[in-house]
Amino acid sequence: MAGGLYMREHGKTKLSGTGHDRWKGYGNSLIFQGAFLLLFDGVNFMVHHSHGKGLFQHFNELQLTVAPGGIGMVYQW
Template structure:
């Protein structure tokens, strides 16, 4: 949203010609920009959902009945990925309901920037999860009665948090690389500032 505000302050420029970055008309560029975001969101949901299902299957099989550190590790993996599966499902549902062909430029830019901010915020949470896992392991060292439980849970949280950290940062980089270039073209970035390209029909 701050990026859009900057374009307004820099001034508006109307243009009916094709943007030099691509041979497509500006309106087609806008559709491609929005469709790319929705497709990426769908890929995020499918990837996270597949990871969650695989972890749940392995965890359910590997946990066993004996209350060992490995049991608690795999049990936490199942719990954690139930949440991941729910998040993935909500994301896929949202991408199915999205209609990128009807978005205005302001909406497309806002949603693109919001997605990047969400991924960075999630990366910060992932670091906190890993710190929480380390705390559980430390607690296990000082609690002989629940050492296996604390240690198993802690190691699981660190592994799952580490995966999500890489997942969020990689997708942020991909999202930024793909979307920012299209966004700059739509907003008409020049060496003197930013001017908004408005499609004229």
């Protein structure tokens, strides 16, 4: 989002002609995309955080073993 703000400001002040519209448009696009991804990540964090609380209860049934032939994992019901 900060890059989008920079591009939009750069298009306002530093350029003349038709190039400034392109910089402002790209800047707005990056700001919009960054805001959407921030919102998307926040919603997914809250959903996964609430579902992840029950995950640690299942770790008690998980057993990891190391043998000369490799690594094994057993989940007992």
